[in-house]
Amino acid sequence: xxxxxxLLRDFNKKSARQGAPGSYQDPRYSPEHLEQMYNAPAAGPxxxxxxxxxxxxxxxxxxxxxxxxxxxxxxxxxxxxxxxALIGLVLGLVNAFKREPxxxxxxxxxxxEGLFLGGISGMFEATYPGIVIQAVMGTVAVFxxxxxxxxxxxxxxxxxxxxxxxxxxxxxxxxxxxxxxxxLLGGFNMRYDVTLFGxxxxxxxxxxxxxxxxxxxxxxxxxxxxxxxxxxxxxAAWSAAFGLTVTLIxxxxxxxxxxxxxxxxxx
Numbered sequence: 113x114x115x116x117x118x119l120l121r122d123f124n125k126k127s128a129r130q131g132a133p134g135s136y137q138d139p140r141y142s143p144e145h146l147e148q149m150y151n152a153p154a155a156g157p158x159x160x161x162x163x164x165x166x167x168x169x170x171x172x173x174x175x176x177x178x179x180x181x182x183x184x185x186x187x188x189x190x191x192x193x194x195x196x197a198l199i200g201l202v203l204g205l206v207n208a209f210k211r212e213p214x215x216x217x218x219x220x221x222x223x224x225e226g227l228f229l230g231g232i233s234g235m236f237e238a239t240y241p242g243i244v245i246q247a248v249m250g251t252v253a254v255f256x257x258x259x260x261x262x263x264x265x266x267x268x269x270x271x272x273x274x275x276x277x278x279x280x281x282x283x284x285x286x287x288x289x290x291x292x293x294x295x296l297l298g299g300f301n302m303r304y305d306v307t308l309f310g311x312x313x314x315x316x317x318x319x320x321x322x323x324x325x326x327x328x329x330x331x332x333x334x335x336x337x338x339x340x341x342x343x344x345x346x347x348a349a350w351s352a353a354f355g356l357t358v359t360l361i362x363x364x365x366x367x368x369x370x371x372x373x374x375x376x377x378x379x
Contacts, residue, residue: 161345182223193231247367269330303317
């Protein structure tokens with residue numbers, strides 16, 4: 113029909129006057145606006161609510177600050193090391209098996225571990241002056257070395273190595289529990305009192321534990337990289353920071369023990 117449908121013609125005129133979606137006068141579809149949208153930077157994790165590397169770094173920094181703060185208290189009052197260790201152990205297990213990360217519980221874990229680390233660090237320092245600085249530097253060296261090797265693609269996990277790692281972790285945990293029992297009940301510390309070919313057992317176990325901690329860093333880095341790539345929720349950064357903090361604490365304690373054994377052998 114000539115002239116088309118009059119109702120449709122009236123609707124198009126009205127839409128053009130009002131700037132309806134799809135009309136030439138709609139500002140959302142103007143060439144200038146479309147060009148601005150095209151040239152605008154892509155939405156980042158902060159805009160999409162997804163986890164980023166910065167989120168993990170910031171939360172890990174918060175946990176380390178908490179450890180240092182209560183670590184000073186534990187250093188001045190070594191008696192707080194034992195309750196700090198027990199509370200930290202319980203909170204560590206709770207956070208490890210919790211489905212949703214709880215910032216409050218994770219921060220509480222860091223505060224408790226600070227009491228433990230401060231207490232034992234003060235005791236080791238009193239016996240072996242300068243050992244704490246050495247242990248801190250050793251921990252940083254291990255962390256940075258693994259991070260660099262991971263970034264350049266030298267270190268990667270594999271299913272087979274991860275299985276061996278898990279078995280070794282369970283064996284180490286069993287050894288630690290048995291050694292704790294013999295130390296408290298019988299005054300017999302297998303780390304110092306047992307030797308293999310003239311080498312204290314603690315030195316061998318400690319060296320293996322440091323290697324396990326290094327591999328644990330690799331797993332932590334891969335979990336973080338995978339999480340950022342898949343765009344998991346931002347709150348998962350607390351879980352990633354918790355994992356890194358646990359590994360850092362483990363590496364520090366083992367390095368501290370190994371250094372103490374080496375210093376005692378040198379005397």
